[in-house]
Amino acid sequence: xxxxxxxxxxxxxxxxxxxxxxxxxxxxxxxxxxxxxxxxxxxxxxxxxxxxxxxxxxxxxxxxxxxxxxxxxxxxxxxxxxxxxxxxxxxxxxxxxxxxxxxxxxxxxxxxxxxxxxxxxxxxxxxxxxxxxxxxxxxxxxxxxxxxxxxxxxxxxxxxxxxxxxxxxxxxxxxxxxxxxxxxxxxxxxxxxxxxxxxxxxxxxxxxxxxxxxxxxxxxxxxxxxxxxx
Amino acid sequence: xxxxxxxxxxxxxxxxxxxxxxxxxxxxxxxxxxxxxxxxxxxxxxxxxxxxxxxxxxxxxxxxxxxxxxxxxxxxxxxxxxxxxxxxxxxxxxxxxxxxxxxxxxxxxxxxxxxxxxxxxxxxxxxxxxxxxxxxxxxxxxxxxxxxxxxxxxxxxxxxxxxxxxxxxxxxxxxxxxxxxxxxxxxxxxxxxxxxxxxxxxxxxxxxxxxxxxxxxxxxxxxxxxxxxxxxxxxxxxxxxxxxxxxxxxxxxxxxxxxxxxxxxxxxxxxxxxxxxxxxxxxxxxxxxxxxxxxxxxxx
Numbered sequence: 001x002x003x004x005x006x007x008x009x010x011x012x013x014x015x016x017x018x019x020x021x022x023x024x025x026x027x028x029x030x031x032x033x034x035x036x037x038x039x040x041x042x043x044x045x046x047x048x049x050x051x052x053x054x055x056x057x058x059x060x061x062x063x064x065x066x067x068x069x070x071x072x073x074x075x076x077x078x079x080x081x082x083x084x085x086x087x088x089x090x091x092x093x094x095x096x097x098x099x100x101x102x103x104x105x106x107x108x109x110x111x112x113x114x115x116x117x118x119x120x121x122x123x124x125x126x127x128x129x130x131x132x133x134x135x136x137x138x139x140x141x142x143x144x145x146x147x148x149x150x151x152x153x154x155x156x157x158x159x160x161x162x163x164x165x166x167x168x169x170x171x172x173x174x175x176x177x178x179x180x181x182x183x184x185x186x187x188x189x190x191x192x193x194x195x196x197x198x199x200x201x202x203x204x205x206x207x208x209x210x211x212x213x214x215x216x217x218x219x220x221x222x223x224x225x226x227x228x229x230x
Numbered sequence: 231x232x233x234x235x236x237x238x239x240x241x242x243x244x245x246x247x248x249x250x251x252x253x254x255x256x257x258x259x260x261x262x263x264x265x266x267x268x269x270x271x272x273x274x275x276x277x278x279x280x281x282x283x284x285x286x287x288x289x290x291x292x293x294x295x296x297x298x299x300x301x302x303x304x305x306x307x308x309x310x311x312x313x314x315x316x317x318x319x320x321x322x323x324x325x326x327x328x329x330x331x332x333x334x335x336x337x338x339x340x341x342x343x344x345x346x347x348x349x350x351x352x353x354x355x356x357x358x359x360x361x362x363x364x365x366x367x368x369x370x371x372x373x374x375x376x377x378x379x380x381x382x383x384x385x386x387x388x389x390x391x392x393x394x395x396x397x398x399x400x401x402x403x404x405x406x407x408x409x410x411x412x413x414x415x416x417x418x419x420x421x422x423x424x425x426x427x428x429x430x431x432x433x434x435x436x437x438x439x440x441x442x443x444x445x446x447x448x449x450x451x452x453x454x455x456x457x458x459x460x461x462x463x464x465x466x467x468x469x470x471x472x473x474x475x476x477x478x479x480x481x482x483x484x485x486x487x488x489x490x491x492x493x494x495x496x497x498x499x500x501x502x503x504x505x506x507x508x509x510x511x512x513x514x515x516x517x518x519x520x521x522x523x524x525x526x527x528x529x530x
């Protein structure tokens with residue numbers, strides 16, 4: 001079966017967490033805004049999911065999981081008077097997915113998810129869950145069709161300097177996506193959470209700004225190299 | 231799920247509070263009665279009287295209580311412990327029905343321990359208070375009576391919450407609960423400062439409970455004192471209430487002269503020996519007057 005899915009990248013910076021997804025090119029008459037792959041679970045946590053099989057219907061699975069997670073975030077606030085930690089909500093989603101792998105009459109959720117956010121103690125977190133119900137914490141990760149390539153790129157380029165400033169972390173996410181995304185910045189959707197601030201979705205223009213900056217940096221790096229060699 | 235829906239079977243909720251507690255609102259009453267009215271007419275008359283107090287200051291949270299368990303006019307136990315530890319950094323003062331308090335504290339201990347194991351850290355005092363009030367509010371109207379102050383030290387420092395069995399949950403710096411609380415509040419409001427030293431705080435707490443036991447018939451026995459610090463809770467002292475009160479009165483007197491100090495021990499021994507409350511109250515009132523008069527005449 002062809003694993004046909006679009007790339008998702010998550011990066012955990014010091015003061016910021018970044019989620020980048022490859023946008024599916026929409027039909028002319030379709031309204032872009034209804035195709036959402038990044039969702040806020042609460043003020044300080046958001047989730048991006050990747051669909052794992054060729055069936056389109058599984059975006060619906062994601063909708064169900066996201067809804068349950070949102071309800072759980074609020075129930076937690078009601079019972080225990082405090083926002084969820086990213087680990088708690090990840091564990092909840094993972095437990096939910098696992099239940100569906102072990103009951104009669106149900107099929108597993110066909111989604112993998114990247115969950116990012118900030119905890120009460122101000123530390124950023126990134127978790128990945130898969131349909132079996134396991135979850136792991138990551139510093140930076142990619143899920144989707146060419147996850148391996150992107151992960152290798154991230155392993156090479158994820159350094160303390162790269163994530164120290166917000167703009168550097170954003171650029172790293174975009175660079176990682178550009179490795180595998182055709183047709184450049186038009187097909188990239190980006191969302192960030194800064195500490196103590198709600199989720200911010202980038203508009204196409206803002207993404208373009210970063211892409212042009214990256215291209216400029218690349219050109220300058222090329223020039224330096226060619227100078228040196230001469 | 232298809233099969234579950236057909237059979238109308240619900241999986242037990244393992245994340246909720248203890249499945250071993252009776253279902254909220256579930257009470258075995260004769261047919262035709264609803265639980266609330268039945269309890270009002272035929273239910274056991276549970277009397278409760280106590281003095282407990284707790285206050286929060288720079289160096290932690292102090293919890294103090296008397297030790298008399300009364301059932302109407304019968305003293306069931308003169309040396310009970312009304313301050314219950316929940317975990318290393320959390321104490322609860324209990325007032326109301328002793329049985330209810332004991333049970334709900336065990337449930338709270340269980341819930342907090344489970345959450346500690348799941349999350350990797352203990353919930354905060356605010357969370358514990360919220361949990362307790364949410365659990366108890368399900369039993370509203372069924373004559374539960376638990377009035378408690380949760381005292382603890384968590385990530386945000388010393389915290390104090392008052393929780394009542396109807397679901398009330400209040401954060402504050404000073405709480406006193408029980409039939410003796412008005413008397414305790416008088417002393418506390420007079421002497422409380424956030425920047426007290428530990429010794430001053432101990433003295434204030436002992437003074438407040440001693441004065442309350444002096445005036446309230448349902449409070450007495452001894453005075454328990456607990457202190458919650460950053461490193462955990464400790465039981466500071468248990469002192470007899472009458473002895474404590476007399477010592478406090480001694481402190482009030484100006485420069486005790488020879489005559490005054492002689493005059494003092496006799497009424498004091500009568501005070502201690504007296505079993506009957508009225509006699510002790512009488513001699514308590516007389517003593518300060520007696521010792522003050524000679525001192526006054528001396529200076530004049």
